[in-house]
Amino acid sequence: MLACQHKSTVESIVNNFEKGRNATESLQYRMLYKMKYFSAEDDTLKFDAHVLMVKDTADTLFGGSFWIKYDSTDRYFDQEHIYLSLIHISEPTRLGM
Numbered sequence: 001m002l003a004c005q006h007k008s009t010v011e012s013i014v015n016n017f018e019k020g021r022n023a024t025e026s027l028q029y030r031m032l033y034k035m036k037y038f039s040a041e042d043d044t045l046k047f048d049a050h051v052l053m054v055k056d057t058a059d060t061l062f063g064g065s066f067w068i069k070y071d072s073t074d075r076y077f078d079q080e081h082i083y084l085s086l087i088h089i090s091e092p093t094r095l096g097m
Contacts, residue, residue: 026054033070047071 021027033049049070056064059079067076072087082095 021053021055024055026052028052033068 029051031049031051033047035045035047037043037045047070049068051069052067054065056079059065061079062077065077065079067074074083074085076083076085084093084095086093
């Protein structure tokens with residue numbers, strides 16, 4: 001016998017994420033991080049990434065700080081700047097402004 005499975009919509013996934021985020025001060029999860037270069041068709045890199053988000057309602061850009069770690073790379077936002085840290089470089093690089 002085949003059973004019907006509940007199919008999530010994008011809206012329900014986003015709503016569930018927001019409910020969970022609003023109920024906590026921080027959250028951690030794993031995601032598939034993809035990076036696409038524009039030089040070729042089959043050049044998408046895929047990484048298993050760990051994400052940590054710390055909520056701060058005073059931050060109007062992302063709603064707090066975040067840290068994404070994948071492969072040998074870390075990216076984090078300290079509510080003022082976004083940084084890139086590579087395992088073979090001792091000091092993080094501030095990106096953008």
